[in-house]
Amino acid sequence: MVDLSKLDPATMAQHLGKPEGEIGRALADSMAERNWSIYELAFKHLGVRSGERIFEVGFGNAKVVPRLTGLASGIIYTGIDYSEAMVAEAKGIQQKPDCSR
Template identity: 40%
Template sequence: MLMLDARTLAAQLRQPHGEAALAVGESMNRSNAALNQAAIALLAVADHEQVLEIGPGNAAFVPLLLQAQGSRYLGIELSTAMVEAGNQHLAAAGLADRAALRTGDAHALPVADASIDAALAVNTLYFWPDLAPVLTELARVLRRGGRVCLAFGDAAFMRTLPFTDDFHLHELDAVELALRVAGFSVCGWRAHRETAAGNDGQTRDKYFHLLLAQRR
């Protein structure tokens, strides 16, 4: 369990750094495992698709994401510590020829136009003060018909957590509207509920939304 005060934990969750970085990455893996699995199932990567993930942490769930034959992966991550750890994990899993992490920001993705088939972002919306620039970037890099899965905590649930004071909490209907404005059609929604420990080590009832949208 991470023994960090709420403000320090919030900063680490946004961008793991320093001596706590690796422990924070492992904590996020434990806390977000079921949510990641649900999001990956909803995204349903097909054979030979190019996948983009924003904020993958240490890439623990990439082997599950790349079950489809010939699929390839790029993860864009703010944390240099997570990029280093993630690329080590990918190499150890035998995926270095199909998958890589790069340091970057969701507001300026280092990705060519219309080059991505499927995109994923789990628990990253809280660090986007304005959804529009990031969703516009996703629309740019996704091919027509490409899809994105966004997984994020219900705003009312997130407000009960002690470390989210500085998070940007987005209501479900606001995220749906922002997707449509950016050029997407919302084509799927799932509620994800579980009782499990969070990054602060406390067990609570969690409530998340999973949205699937297609690039028009």
């Protein structure tokens, strides 16, 4: 298990820009949990309604996507990410978003 608190700033910045490997997966998991309340607040503030489309650049591991699309019915989600590791992680989620690199 990766202790993110012990990462030096350069390594942290590298993985925030393009998560890879065990560090990237740990960082993406941490960010998905820590940032969920921001996603939820933004979604509600924007007034996203049933049937609308969401496009996200940099979805990370996409672990927030099922929660996000669960806030309103019929949401059509599309996302892209620069990190091949994050695209692979996202494809492993049971409710798969349309994810591509």
